[in-house]
Amino acid sequence: MVYLLSLLALTLNPFVWKTYSRSKAFLYTQLLRVMVGAFIIFVLTYFQLVDYSVQAAIKFGLFYVALFFLGDLLYKKAKGFYYTSYLGIAMLLASAYFQFAYPFTIANDKYDFVAAKATIAQNKEESTDEQHIAVVPEKYARYRSEKKLGELSHASYYDLGHSTLQKIDDHLYWVTPIEYTGFFKWMKNQPVPGFIKMSAEDENKDAVLVKSEMTYVPSAYFNEDLKRLVRKTHKDHVLLEASFEPDDNDKPYYVVPYGDYNKFRQIVDVKGIYIIDPANGEIKDYKMNEIPDFIDHVIPTSVAEDWNEWYGKYIHGFWNTIFSKEDIKVPTEWEDIDEVNGVFNKDLALNWFTDFTRPNSDSGSMVGYSLINARSGKLTFYEEANGSLNGKSAINVAEKTFRAEKYEAGTPILYTIYGQFTWVVPLMDSNSVLRQIVLVNAKDEKIYSYSNEKSKLFNDYKYAIATLLKDDNTVPNNIADLKDLNGKISYVYKSEMEGSTVVRFMVEGDKRIFQVSSNDFPYSIFLDKGMDVNVKFIDTEETVVTVQELVIDGFK
Numbered sequence: 001m002v003y004l005l006s007l008l009a010l011t012l013n014p015f016v017w018k019t020y021s022r023s024k025a026f027l028y029t030q031l032l033r034v035m036v037g038a039f040i041i042f043v044l045t046y047f048q049l050v051d052y053s054v055q056a057a058i059k060f061g062l063f064y065v066a067l068f069f070l071g072d073l074l075y076k077k078a079k080g081f082y083y084t085s086y087l088g089i090a091m092l093l094a095s096a097y098f099q100f101a102y103p104f105t106i107a108n109d110k111y112d113f114v115a116a117k118a119t120i121a122q123n124k125e126e127s128t129d130e131q132h133i134a135v136v137p138e139k140y141a142r143y144r145s146e147k148k149l150g151e152l153s154h155a156s157y158y159d160l161g162h163s164t165l166q167k168i169d170d171h172l173y174w175v176t177p178i179e180y181t182g183f184f185k186w187m188k189n190q191p192v193p194g195f196i197k198m199s200a201e202d203e204n205k206d207a208v209l210v211k212s213e214m215t216y217v218p219s220a221y222f223n224e225d226l227k228r229l230v231r232k233t234h235k236d237h238v239l240l241e242a243s244f245e246p247d248d249n250d251k252p253y254y255v256v257p258y259g260d261y262n263k264f265r266q267i268v269d270v271k272g273i274y275i276i277d278p279a280n281g282e283i284k285d286y287k288m289n290e291i292p293d294f295i296d297h298v299i300p301t302s303v304a305e306d307w308n309e310w311y312g313k314y315i316h317g318f319w320n321t322i323f324s325k326e327d328i329k330v331p332t333e334w335e336d337i338d339e340v341n342g343v344f345n346k347d348l349a350l351n352w353f354t355d356f357t358r359p360n361s362d363s364g365s366m367v368g369y370s371l372i373n374a375r376s377g378k379l380t381f382y383e384e385a386n387g388s389l390n391g392k393s394a395i396n397v398a399e400k401t402f403r404a405e406k407y408e409a410g411t412p413i414l415y416t417i418y419g420q421f422t423w424v425v426p427l428m429d430s431n432s433v434l435r436q437i438v439l440v441n442a443k444d445e446k447i448y449s450y451s452n453e454k455s456k457l458f459n460d461y462k463y464a465i466a467t468l469l470k471d472d473n474t475v476p477n478n479i480a481d482l483k484d485l486n487g488k489i490s491y492v493y494k495s496e497m498e499g500s501t502v503v504r505f506m507v508e509g510d511k512r513i514f515q516v517s518s519n520d521f522p523y524s525i526f527l528d529k530g531m532d533v534n535v536k537f538i539d540t541e542e543t544v545v546t547v548q549e550l551v552i553d554g555f556k
Helices: 002-009 014-020 024-047 055-073 082-105 105-114 138-149 225-231 299-315 393-402 454-468 522-525
Strands: 118-121 156-159 164-169 171-180 192-199 208-214 252-264 267-276 283-287 343-346 350-357 368-373 379-382 412-416 420-428 434-441 448-451 484-498 502-509 513-517 532-540 544-552
Touching: 002 055, 024 055, 055 082, 055 208, 105 267, 105 299, 118 156, 138 171, 138 420, 156 192, 156 393, 156 544, 164 343, 164 350, 225 252, 225 267, 225 283, 252 412, 267 299, 299 350, 299 368, 299 379, 343 412, 350 412, 350 513, 393 420, 393 434, 393 448, 420 522, 434 454, 448 454, 454 532, 454 544, 522 544
Parallel strands: 118 379, 513 544
Antiparallel strands: 156 171, 164 171, 171 192, 192 208, 252 267, 267 283, 343 350, 350 368, 368 379, 412 420, 420 434, 434 448, 484 502, 484 532, 502 513, 532 544
8 A cells, every 4th residue: 555655756747748648759758757756665665774753754755756746847849847846845844854853942842741751859869789880881691691602503594683781581681683694594494593601790600502493583685674573563653673582491592672753753753662573573662661571671772862862952941952951961972882771670671771960070089870671661860879979980980900911891881879869881992802800889989899790899898898988977877897807717718710719707706708819828738627716807798708808817
């Protein structure tokens, strides 16, 4: 039915038809124009997967119809040949207006749309459980996933898809679907073998290949292309970026959010998701209030980026962005890093995070940050972070700490840790191998900790807060209870890790396992059963405890 629109490619000027209707060349030209019109519709619907809506027909069709109308200028022998040409010029101007000028006239509408979803937080976000803080950067996860991909037979057929941070069975993972490398590899008619996941919480765990054959994926072609499969049966809505989401049993699914445009295709309103089983192509439609619990990604990152920009930029309309720039705040811009990044809160709900700075400013501080709930689209802006270090400053602190090693920082993420705004900054070497993790206090960059071992990282940070911010009433009481223990070693276990020896030991009469690294305490490699030691440690009420100070009798 949509191909009937190709008839608009015909000459619609009756004066031209009256003069040229007996000309075979004219009739053949009309047939060619209809064929060209049908081809344009085919490209728009089959390749660009444009939705079947009146707004889409106007936005994409106005320009092409205008060109066909301008083609009537060739028929100068006809009286009034220029009527449709003038109409074509008017349509071109209208198309240019909608494309380039109209978006600026609805700046207030864009702000109002986001402001209706937004709240300004009066207090800090509740502290995140340190066990569920993603300390493994995406770049390192992809490095380990690439190595796992190389173990496949016919590994050259496949490549890594887009990696996303996800919750699977209450644990955070970097999940990366496997994709085809190109058309000819897809033609080999072998399904994608599965996906790769790697813990985002534990830097010592390896990537895991989950085998589950998939046929309908974004890198497939023709009717096996994921979004083309969806568009075949769901033609009316706008299809947004697909995401890959395994459930808690590692059963893979693809999620395609859909929605409608407001204000002539300028403001997208997400209405629901399609969940696709990539093994058999089954599609299920879920409205926003029906989304299954295992789905984390509903609001695409591109939509979240637009919403953040509108919320900060258009608070007083378009002209304010040119002249006074009153109350404007802009999301921090990055090179080679997404503007929004995933962060899970204490309830393990995914939010899109970004920090805001002042416009045209080289300041190292932020004016606040936003969290957009990735399932509901609700935006929360935290003003209390005003004046804190922004992400770029946190990277600067972390990289300067290891200037000699020339480590490169991954994406910094802001968490509330122990009641403090804290940047988590991973550091990698030139081969994308994770070397250190740095916690930087956003209020005071002199308060930080670093380690390549997560428990020590947080224990050291807790101790730094307790000692250096002891007069700050925002610090929770008894955040770090430093205890002193004298005793005789009852058990010792030593293990070699990259560049160091990790020593774990127990003291007679105490059930805790104490842990030290030879990098921090060189004499710890000589620890043996029966030795007398003095141990200072932070009482975290956990079984494994990182030692802050260690004195071995006879090694003073």
